[in-house]
Amino acid sequence: MEQDLPQSGDEGPMSSAPSEVERVQGVLRSFGIEVDEKTAAVLAEEDRARSETVRQLFDRDLATVDSAVELTRRGRR
Amino acid sequence: VTTQELCYLTVERAGELLRSEQITSVDLVQAFIDRHAVLGEWINCYGLFLPERALRQARALDELRASGVDLGPLHGIPFAVKDNIDTAGVATTNGSPVFATRVPAQESSVIGRLHRAGAIVLGKANLYEWAYGSPSALFGDVANPWDLSCTAGASSNGSAAAVVAGLATAALGTDLGGSIRIPAAMCGIYGLKPTYGLVSRAGVLPHAQTLDHVGPMTRTAKDAQLVLAAIAGPDDADPVSLFEAPRPSAPGTDLRGTRVGVARIQAGHEVSQEVAEALRAAARTLEELGCVVTEIDLPSLDDARTAMWTISAVDGAEFHLHLLREAHERYSDKARRLLLGGTLVNALEYTRCQRVRKVLADEVGDLFESVDVLLTPVLRSPPWSAAAETVDFGSGPEDNMSAMTHYSPLFNLTGHPAATFLGGFADDGKPIGLQLAAPLYGERSITAVVSAFERATGLTERRPAIGVDPVQDSASETEAGITAG
Numbered sequence: 001m002e003q004d005l006p007q008s009g010d011e012g013p014m015s016s017a018p019s020e021v022e023r024v025q026g027v028l029r030s031f032g033i034e035v036d037e038k039t040a041a042v043l044a045e046e047d048r049a050r051s052e053t054v055r056q057l058f059d060r061d062l063a064t065v066d067s068a069v070e071l072t073r074r075g076r077r
Numbered sequence: 078v079t080t081q082e083l084c085y086l087t088v089e090r091a092g093e094l095l096r097s098e099q100i101t102s103v104d105l106v107q108a109f110i111d112r113h114a115v116l117g118e119w120i121n122c123y124g125l126f127l128p129e130r131a132l133r134q135a136r137a138l139d140e141l142r143a144s145g146v147d148l149g150p151l152h153g154i155p156f157a158v159k160d161n162i163d164t165a166g167v168a169t170t171n172g173s174p175v176f177a178t179r180v181p182a183q184e185s186s187v188i189g190r191l192h193r194a195g196a197i198v199l200g201k202a203n204l205y206e207w208a209y210g211s212p213s214a215l216f217g218d219v220a221n222p223w224d225l226s227c228t229a230g231a232s233s234n235g236s237a238a239a240v241v242a243g244l245a246t247a248a249l250g251t252d253l254g255g256s257i258r259i260p261a262a263m264c265g266i267y268g269l270k271p272t273y274g275l276v277s278r279a280g281v282l283p284h285a286q287t288l289d290h291v292g293p294m295t296r297t298a299k300d301a302q303l304v305l306a307a308i309a310g311p312d313d314a315d316p317v318s319l320f321e322a323p324r325p326s327a328p329g330t331d332l333r334g335t336r337v338g339v340a341r342i343q344a345g346h347e348v349s350q351e352v353a354e355a356l357r358a359a360a361r362t363l364e365e366l367g368c369v370v371t372e373i374d375l376p377s378l379d380d381a382r383t384a385m386w387t388i389s390a391v392d393g394a395e396f397h398l399h400l401l402r403e404a405h406e407r408y409s410d411k412a413r414r415l416l417l418g419g420t421l422v423n424a425l426e427y428t429r430c431q432r433v434r435k436v437l438a439d440e441v442g443d444l445f446e447s448v449d450v451l452l453t454p455v456l457r458s459p460p461w462s463a464a465a466e467t468v469d470f471g472s473g474p475e476d477n478m479s480a481m482t483h484y485s486p487l488f489n490l491t492g493h494p495a496a497t498f499l500g501g502f503a504d505d506g507k508p509i510g511l512q513l514a515a516p517l518y519g520e521r522s523i524t525a526v527v528s529a530f531e532r533a534t535g536l537t538e539r540r541p542a543i544g545v546d547p548v549q550d551s552a553s554e555t556e557a558g559i560t561a562g
Contacts, residue, residue, distance in 0.1 A: 024421060027420055027421055028417060031398060031401075031402070032402045033401055033402055033405060033417070033420075035405075035417070042414065043414060043417055043418055043421065046414060046418055047418055047421045050386070050418065050422075051426065053383050054383055054387055054422075054426045054429065054430065056379070056383070057380060057383060057384070057429050057430065057433050060377075060380065060433065060436075062433065062436055
């Protein structure tokens, strides 16, 4: 599942930094918020780290867990 | 009764003394005013202290009692109220310069309930800015009364410090990822995050609507139950307020047969030796009290932390958007980064976090099929230095907020009631809080187990060294403040 998702940090910090900064500024601008490049760079780095952590949740087989929970409940009933 | 004794009364005992007319509400409020004059600047637990207003309320409540009206266990009891809870006509700032001059016209529902129960608002308690991020830029940080150089936790740090320093009989806090339970652990008091929906959040600044809770912070479990009885209840103004909360059975004073699940420590969430020993000792005590103690595996704390931080960032960003547009430069750096970061989370990630949350709730629900309560750590170590930007408990450096939120977020996601209680002390005298969680609406089970633990150990009798009578012992108190600060 993981390989199907966009990997925002794959290009490495040097090549990705400008585009990530622009992306962050663009998203915030769409909400009417202007931030300078330095702030955007910090946000981009934190977003990359956060996104990596959230990505681990996609490795969890929720369908199986959901089914197991449901089966357990049915068993109890 | 000395001034110091008045300031350290439990809600239960103060109520008894008030009802038997051995003390008055004015006596209580005046004792806190006197004590605050000595300790206030050292602890900094109040953003706004309200002596005149509190004395007026106290006089009115004493007169009411003299006329034969008793409003119940909170009649005449002084409270510290976290400054993100609206108080009509009194500034409610959320600890942010953005709201420095904000004075709400309407009372929050929970304060309305406190007033109807006869409680007195002694002051607005200091807090982390927006109850999120970092110490208030408006009020400054709160010192931990056990060691003034240590953090008092986040984000209801003023509420917790006020209770343990003898600067309020009880307090209200809010909790979206542990903000009642974390400072309660740092300060060695009791802090209850009730079942989701039990206490109205109407008039409390929202952050993450599906994670926010309001709850009591007190010296004992019984006190919190008394406060909860007054503040819980249905409210049209809060869309998730529970209208018919069940009242499952709970153990009484006899804990024999109560099943206690003690959490196994997960990788990445290791605790210090002192916390591990406090957890073991508490389990032994409960066993001696007749509980059946077994070890259990909690659901993934990693997943819970990730889901809580992501959901709270997005929900917070959504609420703060208009303020961020107008004044994001007036937010402290940490809160601004967390909230602006919420705008960058994509829908797939957010949805996944919500789905993981549902699974975690099912997993916790399943645990309660085999145990009546869960016993876990709250923090990974006793209180640490307030000056530390990062801390490392063996799994790499973490910033302060992250380091505090290992064991508490799970129950914000699942909605189960969970409380911090004083579980022991480290060798250097700093408190160690432990967490007890129960099935939905199982607050009375938590109260029963913790009350028995409190009676058996006597831990709640201990007070920090700064807690001396300003009249009798002001010299040693001031010295303690200076040397520790």
